[in-house]
Amino acid sequence: MTVATWNINSVRLRIDTVLQFLRDAAPDVLCLQEIKTEDALFPGAAFTQAGYPHQAVRGMKAYNGVAIVSRIPLTRPHSLDWCGKTDSRHIAAEVAGVEIHNFYVPAGGDIPDPDQNEKFAHKLQFLDEVTAWFSTNRRAETPMMLVGDLNIAPLEHDVWSHKKLLDVVSHTPIEVERMGRWQQGLAWVDAVRHFVPDDQKLYSWWSYRAKDWDLADKGRRLDHVWVTPPLKEKLEAAEIQRPWRGVEKASDHVPVLVRLAVPA
DNA sequence: ATGGTTGGGGTCCAA
Numbered sequence: 478m479t480v481a482t483w484n485i486n487s488v489r490l491r492i493d494t495v496l497q498f499l500r501d502a503a504p505d506v507l508c509l510q511e512i513k514t515e516d517a518l519f520p521g522a523a524f525t526q527a528g529y530p531h532q533a534v535r536g537m538k539a540y541n542g543v544a545i546v547s548r549i550p551l552t553r554p555h556s557l558d559w560c561g562k563t564d565s566r567h568i569a570a571e572v573a574g575v576e577i578h579n580f581y582v583p584a585g586g587d588i589p590d591p592d593q594n595e596k597f598a599h600k601l602q603f604l605d606e607v608t609a610w611f612s613t614n615r616r617a618e619t620p621m622m623l624v625g626d627l628n629i630a631p632l633e634h635d636v637w638s639h640k641k642l643l644d645v646v647s648h649t650p651i652e653v654e655r656m657g658r659w660q661q662g663l664a665w666v667d668a669v670r671h672f673v674p675d676d677q678k679l680y681s682w683w684s685y686r687a688k689d690w691d692l693a694d695k696g697r698r699l700d701h702v703w704v705t706p707p708l709k710e711k712l713e714a715a716e717i718q719r720p721w722r723g724v725e726k727a728s729d730h731v732p733v734l735v736r737l738a739v740p741a
Numbered sequence: 742a743t744g745g746t747t748g749g750g751g752t753c754c755a756a
Contacts, residue, residue: 486756487748511756513749539749540756584756596755628756685746685756729747729756 478549478573478741479504482624482700483721484581484682484730488512488544492520494724496527502718504734505548505741506572510581510626512542519544535568543568543579543625549741559606560599573739575708576615580607580625589649597646600628604655608662617663620739623703626730629656632670634678635698647697665703668735669715681717682730690722702735711738 481504485491488509499507507529512519516536524532529546533554536542542565545551554570569578583603586596615621631653633639642648660667673679680696687693704712714736721731 490748511748540754586755686744688745726747 478506478575478739479734479736480506480508480572480577480622480624480702481732481734482508482510482579482626482702483732484510484626484700484728486511486513486728486730488542489514489518489520491726491728492523494721494726494728496523498718498721498732499524499527499529502732502734506551506577507546507732508577508579508624509544509546510542510579512536512544513539514542531572533568533570535565537563537565541565541581543581545570545572545577545579547572549573557610560602566603573741574620575737575739576619576621578621578623578625580623580627582626582628584628585646585652587646589644589646589651600646600652601655604652604659608655608659611659612662615663617705618707619705620707621663621705622668622708622735623665624701624733626699627656627701628699629653630697630699631656632675632698634676635680637678637680637695637697642697647699660703664706666706666709666712668702668704668712669698669717669733671709671712672715679717680719681733683722685729700730700733702733704735704737708737708739712736713738 531551585600588594591598681700
């Protein structure tokens with residue numbers, strides 16, 4: 478089974494690009510974030526026509542929104558709310574005996590101080606709530622995947638300059654530490670770093686604001702795929718597909734793919 | 742230190 482995750486930054490605007498990706502990469506499951514549409518306007522028919530009829534969508538108007546589309550049957554779809562908000566940042570379902578959790582973690586605004594910036598406070602609370610939820614409701618022995626735009630680049634070489642980004646939201650020690658607790662809670666394995674050494678630069682996002690994103694290459698690895706220990710020995714490959722950042726009208730994120738030795 | 746770009750919805754907010 479191959480699972481992909483992609484922050485698409487409007488699924489309606491980029492539906493043709495996504496369909497091209499599905500033809501090109503042919504994942505069994507695609508998890509999307511920032512679909513930026515209410516459920517009624519989600520392009521479900523286009524995905525069905527492309528061979529992905531099994532779908533779980535949690536959208537809202539204009540902001541956020543997550544979805545899972547699959548070639549193979551998807552059961553037990555459910556979405557959870559966090560921090561007392563109904564802002565469409567989580568959806569989960571079971572595919573081929575694996576429970577997949579798809580997250581869009583709050584970006585956290587600009588100021589890395591929860592007392593001055595309520596968006597950063599929200600991000601930290603969100604991380605604490607999901608950590609507590611998994612420790613209460615799930616076990617590390619259960620085969621699960623956790624994917625999505627987690628809006629944190631935890632390792633030194635998950636950003637273009639560790640020193641320059643220490644005070645930049647997405648790479649501050651406070652949120653990296655929070656993310657570490659989340660990961661350690663169920664002994665989640667970083668499926669991409671499983672294949673790529675920690676001292677090698679790895680990015681999944683490049684700002685729209687850079688003059689030449691490719692040349693400057695000031696990226697961050699904000700998009701992640703984690704698996705619980707029973708799936709660790711089943712990991713076969715992982716890939717971050719950088720070329721999608723260079724297409725016409727690209728998302729600022731690129732897809733991340735992980736292949737598992739699990740029959741689809 | 743500053744400003745740079747994009748998307749959605751509606752004349753600004755979030756990233």
